[in-house]
Amino acid sequence: MKKLVTGILSLAVVAGLGLGAALAQGEEAGGEEHAAGATPHYPLHKPEQQDWTFAGLFGHYDKGQLQRGLKVYTEVCSACHSMDLVAFRTLEHGLGYSDAQVKAFAANYEVQDGPNGDGEMFARKAVPSDHFPAPFPNKEAAAAANNGAAPPDFSLIAKARGIERGFPQFVFDIFWPYQEGGPDYIHALLTGYQEPPEGVQVAEGTHYNPYFVSASALAMAKPLSDDQVTYDDGAPQTVDQYARDVSAFLMWAAEPHLEDRKRTGFMVMVFLLILTGLVYLTKKSVYANKEH
Numbered sequence: 001m002k003k004l005v006t007g008i009l010s011l012a013v014v015a016g017l018g019l020g021a022a023l024a025q026g027e028e029a030g031g032e033e034h035a036a037g038a039t040p041h042y043p044l045h046k047p048e049q050q051d052w053t054f055a056g057l058f059g060h061y062d063k064g065q066l067q068r069g070l071k072v073y074t075e076v077c078s079a080c081h082s083m084d085l086v087a088f089r090t091l092e093h094g095l096g097y098s099d100a101q102v103k104a105f106a107a108n109y110e111v112q113d114g115p116n117g118d119g120e121m122f123a124r125k126a127v128p129s130d131h132f133p134a135p136f137p138n139k140e141a142a143a144a145a146n147n148g149a150a151p152p153d154f155s156l157i158a159k160a161r162g163i164e165r166g167f168p169q170f171v172f173d174i175f176w177p178y179q180e181g182g183p184d185y186i187h188a189l190l191t192g193y194q195e196p197p198e199g200v201q202v203a204e205g206t207h208y209n210p211y212f213v214s215a216s217a218l219a220m221a222k223p224l225s226d227d228q229v230t231y232d233d234g235a236p237q238t239v240d241q242y243a244r245d246v247s248a249f250l251m252w253a254a255e256p257h258l259e260d261r262k263r264t265g266f267m268v269m270v271f272l273l274i275l276t277g278l279v280y281l282t283k284k285s286v287y288a289n290k291e292h
């Protein structure tokens with residue numbers, strides 16, 4: 001009987017190992033399949049993991065970086081991408097601007113308001129409680145101006161693009177969560193434009209990028225080039241740096257309370273540890289005089 005149980009157990013272990021190896025192999029084969037002309041897996045390349053100040057247990061935003069990211073967004077991306085859910089006033093606490101700076105920043109924008117007493121809509125200067133106005137009046141207009149593909153809204157994009165991690169990383173992710181998939185993806189996408197490999201045709205009006213999540217080419221042309229945005233804090237004016245800064249900014253836009261969340265999580269863990277100690281001591285003292 002004992003032999004049988006041991007036999008079954010070792011079979012299960014062998015089967016488990018085999019399955020793991022097969023999964024890992026399947027993953028590697030994904031890339032080759034594409035080269036052989038079979039249905040490819042998108043994205044063709046997985047984004048590389050970057051170092052972010054907001055990663056990990058004590059992660060926090062680098063306000064200087066967020067300010068640079070905002071500059072990249074306003075000077076480049078906002079021509080096409082809206083950010084409907086973000087109000088100007090959140091820049092004050094989030095990016096470390098003063099009240100007056102936020103007021104001045106908002107005043108650069110015009111928003112629709114109304115109706116007035118005559119029942120008409122009118123344009124006025126934006127105030128801190130307004131949200132970033134959209135570059136296009138509606139989705140259809142946005143798509144018509146961009147080869148049929150509407151540029152997605154940026155409010156939550158850094159949270160909406162997580163990349164599947166596969167085996168074995170997802171096992172480790174249970175213990176040390178990986179929450180930077182969005183910014184890693186955006187950075188990879190912005191720096192990943194390249195000439196299509198020989199023999200690969202991309203559709204008219206699309207641009208080859210092996211990091212794009214749902215095809216080998218997308219309707220957005222490479223939006224960044226070196227020296228395009230002027231930084232006044234001495235940070236390098238390169239595509240890589242712009243991509244890094246705007247990705248961090250988009251992470252902040254999607255999750256402005258990340259620092260509070262991490263702090264609370266840490267305090268909860270400390271509290272639980274202390275509580276465990278107290279419960280253990282209580283148990284010891286309650287049963288101290290009992291016969292075992």
Ligand code: HEC
Pocket residue numbers: 072073076077078079080081146149150151152157161186189190212213214217218219220221223224246
């Ligand atoms: C000229 C217009 C234009 C500009 C400027 C622009 N984009 Fe885009 N973007 C698009 C369009 C169009 C799409 C949709 C592409 C598609 O689905 O094929 C898009 C899609 C994206 C996506 C989503 C990709 C996905 O996974 O679906 C991201 C992220 C993005 N843009 C980031 C940026 C950033 C960051 C900037 C500024 C540095 C920027 N874009 C500037 C037009 C633009």
